[in-house]
Amino acid sequence: MNWETVIGLEVHVQLATKSKIFSGASTQFGAAPNTQASAVDLAMPGTLPVFNGEALRMAVKFGLAIGAEIGMRSAFDRKNYFYPDLPKGYQISQMDYPIVGRGHVDIGLADGSVKTIGVTRAHLEEDAGKSLHEDFHGSTGIDLNRAGTPLLEIVSEPDIRSAEQAVAYLKYIHSLIRYLEISDGDMSQGSMRCDVNISLRPAGQSEFGTRTEIKNVNSFRFVEKAIYVETERQRDILEDGGSIVQETRLYDADKNETRPMRSKEVANDYRYFPEPDLLPIVIDQKYIDSVQHDMPELPKQKVARFVEQYQLSDYDARLLASDRDTAEYFEQVSSASDDAKASANWVMGELAAQLNRDELSIVESRVSAEQLAVLIQRINDQTVSGKIAKTVFDALWQEDSKAAVRVDQIIDEQGLKQVSDSGAIEAMVDDVIANNPQQVENYRNSAEDKRKKMLGFFVGQVMKASQGKANPAQVNQLLNDKL
Amino acid sequence: MHDMTVSALSSALAAGEFSSVELTQHLIDRVKTMDGDYNAFLTLCEEHALQQASNADKARAAGQVHPLCGIPVAHKDIFCTNGIRTSCGSKMLDNFVPPYNATMIDKFDSAGAVMLGKTNMDEFAMGASNETSFYGPVRNPWNTGCVPGGSSGGSAAAVAARLAPAATGTDTGGSIRQPAALCGISGMKPTYGRVSRYGMIAFASSLDQAGPMARSVEDLALLLELMSGHDPRDSTSIDADVPKYSASLNNSIEGLRIGVPKEYFSEGLNPGTAACVEQAINEYQKLGANISELSLPHSPLSVPAYYVVAPAEASTNLSRFDGVRYGHRCDNPTDLNDMYTRTRSEGFGDEVKRRILVGTYSLSAGYYDAYYRKAQKIRRLIQQDFVEAFKSVDLLIGPTSPSPAFPLGAKTSDPVAMYLEDIYTIAANLAGLPALSMPAGLVDDKPVGVQLIGNYLCEAQLLNAAHQFQCATDWHQQQPVQGDMV
Numbered sequence: 016m017n018w019e020t021v022i023g024l025e026v027h028v029q030l031a032t033k034s035k036i037f038s039g040a041s042t043q044f045g046a047a048p049n050t051q052a053s054a055v056d057l058a059m060p061g062t063l064p065v066f067n068g069e070a071l072r073m074a075v076k077f078g079l080a081i082g083a084e085i086g087m088r089s090a091f092d093r094k095n096y097f098y099p100d101l102p103k104g105y106q107i108s109q110m111d112y113p114i115v116g117r118g119h120v121d122i123g124l125a126d127g128s129v130k131t132i133g134v135t136r137a138h139l140e141e142d143a144g145k146s147l148h149e150d151f152h153g154s155t156g157i158d159l160n161r162a163g164t165p166l167l168e169i170v171s172e173p174d175i176r177s178a179e180q181a182v183a184y185l186k187y188i189h190s191l192i193r194y195l196e197i198s199d200g201d202m203s204q205g206s207m208r209c210d211v212n213i214s215l216r217p218a219g220q221s222e223f224g225t226r227t228e229i230k231n232v233n234s235f236r237f238v239e240k241a242i243y244v245e246t247e248r249q250r251d252i253l254e255d256g257g258s259i260v261q262e263t264r265l266y267d268a269d270k271n272e273t274r275p276m277r278s279k280e281v282a283n284d285y286r287y288f289p290e291p292d293l294l295p296i297v298i299d300q301k302y303i304d305s306v307q308h309d310m311p312e313l314p315k316q317k318v319a320r321f322v323e324q325y326q327l328s329d330y331d332a333r334l335l336a337s338d339r340d341t342a343e344y345f346e347q348v349s350s351a352s353d354d355a356k357a358s359a360n361w362v363m364g365e366l367a368a369q370l371n372r373d374e375l376s377i378v379e380s381r382v383s384a385e386q387l388a389v390l391i392q393r394i395n396d397q398t399v400s401g402k403i404a405k406t407v408f409d410a411l412w413q414e415d416s417k418a419a420v421r422v423d424q425i426i427d428e429q430g431l432k433q434v435s436d437s438g439a440i441e442a443m444v445d446d447v448i449a450n451n452p453q454q455v456e457n458y459r460n461s462a463e464d465k466r467k468k469m470l471g472f473f474v475g476q477v478m479k480a481s482q483g484k485a486n487p488a489q490v491n492q493l494l495n496d497k498l
Numbered sequence: 499m500h501d502m503t504v505s506a507l508s509s510a511l512a513a514g515e516f517s518s519v520e521l522t523q524h525l526i527d528r529v530k531t532m533d534g535d536y537n538a539f540l541t542l543c544e545e546h547a548l549q550q551a552s553n554a555d556k557a558r559a560a561g562q563v564h565p566l567c568g569i570p571v572a573h574k575d576i577f578c579t580n581g582i583r584t585s586c587g588s589k590m591l592d593n594f595v596p597p598y599n600a601t602m603i604d605k606f607d608s609a610g611a612v613m614l615g616k617t618n619m620d621e622f623a624m625g626a627s628n629e630t631s632f633y634g635p636v637r638n639p640w641n642t643g644c645v646p647g648g649s650s651g652g653s654a655a656a657v658a659a660r661l662a663p664a665a666t667g668t669d670t671g672g673s674i675r676q677p678a679a680l681c682g683i684s685g686m687k688p689t690y691g692r693v694s695r696y697g698m699i700a701f702a703s704s705l706d707q708a709g710p711m712a713r714s715v716e717d718l719a720l721l722l723e724l725m726s727g728h729d730p731r732d733s734t735s736i737d738a739d740v741p742k743y744s745a746s747l748n749n750s751i752e753g754l755r756i757g758v759p760k761e762y763f764s765e766g767l768n769p770g771t772a773a774c775v776e777q778a779i780n781e782y783q784k785l786g787a788n789i790s791e792l793s794l795p796h797s798p799l800s801v802p803a804y805y806v807v808a809p810a811e812a813s814t815n816l817s818r819f820d821g822v823r824y825g826h827r828c829d830n831p832t833d834l835n836d837m838y839t840r841t842r843s844e845g846f847g848d849e850v851k852r853r854i855l856v857g858t859y860s861l862s863a864g865y866y867d868a869y870y871r872k873a874q875k876i877r878r879l880i881q882q883d884f885v886e887a888f889k890s891v892d893l894l895i896g897p898t899s900p901s902p903a904f905p906l907g908a909k910t911s912d913p914v915a916m917y918l919e920d921i922y923t924i925a926a927n928l929a930g931l932p933a934l935s936m937p938a939g940l941v942d943d944k945p946v947g948v949q950l951i952g953n954y955l956c957e958a959q960l961l962n963a964a965h966q967f968q969c970a971t972d973w974h975q976q977q978p979v980q981g982d983m984v
Contacts, residue, residue, distance in 0.1 A: 054597070054598055057823055057824075058818040058823070059578075059596065059597075059598070059823075059824065060578060060584070060586070060591065060594070060596070060699040060700075060818070060824075061577075061578045061596070061600060061695075061696065061697040061698050061699045061700065062598075062696070062697070063695060063696050063731060063732050063733065063734075064733070065730065065731060065732075065733055066733065093814050095814050095817065095861070097817065097820060097838055099820070099822050099834065102818060102822070102823065103817060103818050104814065104817020104818050104820060105814050105817055155834075157822065157823075284862055284863045286814070286858065286861035286862060286863075286866075287861075288810065288814075288861050288866070288870060291702075291703035291704035291734075291811055292700075292703050292733065292734065293733050293734075294733055294734065
């Protein structure tokens, strides 16, 4: 049977506020255990939460960015369950009245199409601490530094139909939160975490199948793999006539399989009720306007501008705008070199490949935007050929100096300047013709349409003789004339 | 000295009749000799108090001070006190020493008041007789065979027994007013949000409110002025100016409109208590007030609504007592569940467990709508009753509790009978209104309280009316007969 996969994602994003959502303690990652936990975070008796207005601002920013309804009156609820790293025995979250209501995002797929994914809601809540099971000789250590870090939980509609779409959606959300500067989005530090809801149904059927939820999948790659294996698992069961158990599962990356969580890890009844220690959050249009005023250019707007301003293809624009740092780097190169097309090609081509090879992000690039801009100018003013430019780029990458003057210095030091002295080129052309009588003979006896191809041999020989520095246009011209 | 009110002590200290150290030492001696009979104090802060008293004397010598500077005050053991054990009357917190002060404690400290000690209370403020305390019951100074009321029973008994001129309490369903009535003192629960809840161990967050307990309404006004005000650490505290309550105490109450809710004189009311309240109403008439009868139709529903809302909030407020970070932890837990189960089974007493179970049940899936949501609806109806009533009257008057102090053990096996102790006080908590209780007579040599309920943030009017009553009567000056003591 032909099965359709139906996926909904719950993404938890840690908001980049300086202090916690309900206390004044710092949210900085990596401090010694329990050094960033105040009396409120420790749930000491009598302490009370006070809501951090910065978290509200960030949530509203996100809501506006996805065109969502903003909750003019939202409220907190208590979600009750016992766990040692949940100090109060309840998590303050939002159940009935989330700060962000229905919205949507448009994701670009590899085939160039665009798909709209609905966002059901996004709500504010506090993160829990961490349980540490190693190094405690059979006991468990609790680190409450993370307890109370603000989270925005973004819940998608079940609009996603494949692992590819899921990853594209996640990457979009990731890019968006970084654009908005509401989170560093660092998945390795848990700043963005994902739960995957997944079910199968026969293609064409309108009602959903029974779903499973895979908790805490924390990289794009694992999301992709978890969806593949879970889809396969469900398909096997359904094709054998079995039925899916609605349950929470974990993805084990080492074994590349999902398995059910122990029932103890799953609380059944959270006994949600309105948090009496906090007043409802009431905002007005003036507040929303002030947030709107501070909004940066969003990925969607940037794509449109790149297409318009730089005459890039929609695909290229999307690729460059997918990440705020990449877009910024590209624009720096483009404005300094005055060649948007070449800038785009270098950023998406040579630079992306090098970054990928060395596993660096673009802000860590060993070649600066200024250097790349000068290099592109040197190609355009015919100081170096495109091919030699790659040699210069590699040299820049090696030395990691970031100084723009180094581009010309390297060209000089290594004698990479293109030879445009027609006398010198002519001598080389003459040599090549004299040394390859057989090929010359063949060329002259061939039909016009075949000659074009054969010319390449002679060009190659001349370039070789010039160590790649001869001006290719001049070489072509002279060869054509002389042959 | 021990018979003097706070305002009299304040004047005497200002006049240099005695020092705060002398006064504090005298009260410490009284507590040490007499409190064996009452069990009102859980902690006597002898060294700390004398240090504060000495500081207060120096400050007074140096110049202008707050009227409460050097005045010894007893605090209910529900307020967190930096470096001083705060037990909340529970085994769970028997070893708990907070590293911070409740905002309320900070305020007393900044005025230069002296913390005499921490008073006994029903465990986690759950009780109306002070018999649920892990540290044993408090005895009523008027009759040590009787309860002092609860949950602020230790504070009430301390003030009534002249061990402290004033005390603080908390009131979730009547826990200041009912013990004040049963011990023959004055006690006030302000508007919800008037006094910060920060550092006050939570029972039911939407109902809890701290307030003063003293031997005169004049003293309540002095204390409330200090205690009130917005606290950025408590989001539910009200951001409104604090009037100078003492300044309006002597205003005339000629023409004051006082309503008498007919539901407050139902069959459960002790006839002697009813007579005292009637007498108080007559007194107000003599003072020029206009008395009218009215109805609060939903008040019979206040006890059931309260006993859904309060336990529901309590059940989750008390989840933090899990043995992980502070307080009691069972010995040698075998695993996490064992630690939770035994820690909480051992740490909490029966009444607390009962309310956690009730509260958990009413919030559970499938029961939420029938209990919690319905109770919240009733709560709004009760609130609406008051809004209606305050369209035609300024204050409401009625009994504080259905009967005078009852014997120890009389109601411990019947939780519902105990819950009905708060039948007249609970509605003010559900609606968030200010209310006070003051002495209005004696029945069988035991004090009876009359309750006044005011509109939101109308504490000044309430205190004014109550003070005028105390100017015309001497019930608040009656005191229990005590043996020859210090």
